[in-house]
Amino acid sequence: MQHAEPVTVPVDTLLEWYRTLVFCRRFEEQTERSFRRGKIGGYLHVAIGQEAVPLGFLSALRADDVFFVSYRDHVHTLVRGTDPRAVMAELYGKLGGTCKGKGGSMHLFDVARGNYGGYGIVGGHIPLAVGAAYALRYQGTDRVCLCFFGDGAMNSGALHEAANLAGLWGREGLCPVVFVVENNQYGMGTSVERASAVVELARRFDAYDIPNERCDGMDVVGVYEVARRVVEEVRRTGRPYAVEALTYRFSGHGAADLFQPYRSKQEVERWRQRDPILLLERRLREAGALDDHAVREVEAWAEKRVQEAVSFAESSPEPPPEELYRDVYGA
Amino acid sequence: MTEMTYREALRSTLVEEMDRDPRVLLLGEDIGVYQGTFRITEGLLERYGPKRVIDTPISELGFIGAAIGMAMLGLRPVVEVMTWNFSLPAADQILQNAAKVRYFSGGQVSVPLVIRGPNGAGVQLSAQHSQSLESFYGHFPGLRVVAPATPADARGLLRTALRSEDPVIFLEHAALYGIKGPVPEGDDTVPFGQATVVRRGRHVTVVAYSRMLHLALAAADELAREGVECEVLDLRSLRPLDMDTVAESVRRTHRAVVVQEQWPLFGAAAEVAAGIYERCFDDLDAPVERVTGEDVPAPYARNLEKLAFPDEDRIARAVRRVLQ
Structure with a gap:
């Protein structure tokens, strides 16, 4: 871990982040309730406890x-x-969803x-991100690509083949990708x-000559x-970089992971003391910005927005039957 | 019309499209410095530089996945697989990402990607290097699957593939790279999903594609000496599959033989035969015959390999059976 830099984030931004974290938490809790009521089908993987990683990283993007x-x-x-309404509608399998209800929880675009x-597919998207990063440089831009995946993906061949390509292409300044490992300590129950x-x-x-922390x-x-x-x-150099963010999910792996025999209540409780919402709330209270x-x-x-x-x-209407055959092929 | 080899047809089309469209770039093992295992990319590294002609490590899962990502961001990558057998480590990328991402994103992204290379058997490469994967890839919606048999179709289908908005499985055949044929000049394209009647005949329809087309034509020559007139069709595309042209022919001949190089179960020939039964049942004067590879992994020994794959005699015998 490198030395922490002084906090330069204005209080207004911190307050905005606090609102965002609370809203995301309430949203995720609602999806679990909607799943139990049969409104959301398929698999449902919530990020309760892990919200600070996407918020922190995506706040750094253009x-x-x-x-x-x-x-x-x-x-x-x-x-x-x-729009959270489009996200929820996607989970509900509705036409107003981000992907017209055709992707569901796992495929928000x-x-x-x-x-x-x-x-x-665990690790399956990592090569895509490496190619996307190459494309951004090929097109002469200074845009960057972030690739988020869990600790489980670290053991997939896709990660290692993609990281090797990123290392190679990065030598030429052609691979501005940041690998963000959301290490929530468990690949499902392992x-x-x-x-x-x-x-x-x-x-x-290190094996791929990619700087990391x-x-x-x-x-x-x-x-x-x-x-x-x-x-x-990464934007300046066109070289890849990897960050392992140590985090924890307070919910199960998926909605069916109810009893979690692989971890103790004490362990979960220890991590709850470091709940990202709690930490930010404490910081804001100490700064006198929140009561x-x-x-x-x-x-x-947050509750109103979730509702x-x-x-x-x-x-939102269900996707009409003709949507079944749309989007299989392009023009 | 000019005369060129299948290999030259592929290479010249790549050059013309790369000259025309800067979004087209090539990736593959030993396509640059080595100039390509089958020399399809000869001279292209020198012509376009390493940013557009990318020599990859032996890492199909990685670089085919990366090519999909490039395509999603607006490039038009062409991946050379040294043979289609080596696409299998990347099957997850091709089937789970390339074929489906347009659909599960609700149409937000396209994957204009071509994966090309030799498919099939015939030169004692034994079990791991002799497979034909058109039925495997043809099973998946979202992919286009084509298998040209002639230089003209290699050119026309490759040009269509390079301008397509979809991932294209472009199946060449190592045994065909050296064959010569007439090729139209200029910006010719061959649309996907159009079979073609290569030889007219009244007595029986023989449906084939890729290398099997040439065996079917040889069998038709032999049968012509017996007074049998075969109508020989080249499917050219497996997905989309042009059953209209097949059915139109079978309605005239009332008999059909379908030829494929790979294994019989769940194969392309089974699909075509089923399509014939669905569309032309009442027109048929005999059951449809399939000529396929034997249901075994490809053997190494020359004599066993000969037994394992279709040849002109087997096609001729199948034709004689449906004419009985």
């Missing part, structure tokens, strides 16, 4: 930068500014905002210790400081 995500993609999509999607011969995942990028993924300010420095370096009244206001605002998303999703 509007014309791009990113790829794993299937745990709701928060990334929300913090990038996609918003290409107009540089969101090149969530992908359902801990990093039980899955990776080297538990410090960032170090594995670890950061605290629960502190959004710290994440942002690292992200800003790394993104600007009980303001917290209640944020909570009410608006639900109402929109409920009332």
Whole structure:
């Protein structure tokens, strides 16, 4: 881990981030309730506990930068500014969804905002991000590409083949990609210790001559400081970089992961002490920028916005039957 | 019309399209410095430089995945696989990403990607290097699958592929690289999903593609000496599959033989035969015959390999059976 830089984020921005984190948390909790009520089908992977990583990283991007995500993609999509109503409608399988209801939870896209999607095969999207980064330089731009994936993807061949290509192409300044390892400690129910011969995942990028570091993924300010420095370096050099953000999911792997026999309540409780919302709230209270009244206001605002998303999703029409055959081929 | 080889047809089309469209770039193993295993990319590194002609490590999953990402961002990558057998490590990328991302993104992205290289068997390469994968890739919606048999079609289909908005599985055949044929000059394209009648005949329709077309034509020559007139069709595209042209022919001949190089179960010939039954059942005077590879991994020994794949005699025998 490198030395922390002084906090330069204005209080107004911190307050905005606080609102965003609270909103994302309430949104994710709502998706779990909607899943249990049968409104959301398929798989549902929420990012409760991990929100600071996408928020910190995506806050460091320019509007014309791009990113790829794993299937745990709701928060990334929300913090990038996609209408929460469209996100919820996608989860509900409705025409008003980000992908007309044809992708679902694992495949949220918003290409107009540089969101090149969530992908359902562990590690499978990492080569895409490396190629996308190459394309950005080939086209003569200084745009960068972020690629988010979990600790589980670190053991997939796709990661290693893609990282080797990134290392190679980066030597020519042709691969401005940041690998963001969202290390939430478990690939489904298997801990990093039980899955990776080297538990410090960032170090594995040494094998591909890719500079790397670890950061605290629960502190959004710290994440942002690292992200800003790394993104600007990658933008300048066209070389890849890897950041392993240490984080934790408080929910199960997916909606079906109810009993979580692979971890103890004490462990979850320890991490809850470092809940990213709690940490930011404490920082804001200490700065005198947040009090009980303001917290209640944020909570009410977030809840209202979540319910608006639900109402929109409920009332959005189902995709018509002709959508079945659309988007298989281009013109 | 000019005369050129299948190899020259492919190479000249790549050059013309790269000259025309700066978004087109090439990736593959040993396509640059080495000039290509089958020399399709000869001289292209020198002509276009390493940014557009990328020598990759032996890492199909990685570089085919990367090519998909390039295509999603607006480039038009052409990947050479040294043989299609080596596409299998990248099957997850091709089938799970390239074929589907347009659909699950609700139409927000396109993957204008061409993957090309030799497919099929016939030169004692044994089990891991002799496969024909058209049925495998043809199974998946979202992909286009083509298999040209002649220099003209190699050129016309490759040009269509390079201008397509979809991922194209472009199946060449190593045994065909050296064959010569007439090629139209200029900006010719051959549309996907159009079979062509290569030889007219009244008695039986023989449906083939890629190298099997040439065996079917040889069999038709032999049968002509017995007074049998074969109508020989080249499918050219497997997906989309032009069953209209096949059915139109079978309605005239009332008999059909379908030829493919790969294994019989769930194969392209089974698909074509089923399509004939669905469309022309009442027109048929005999059951449709399939001529396929044997249902075994490809053997190395020359005599066994000969037994494992179709030849003109087997096609001729199948034709005689449907005429009985």
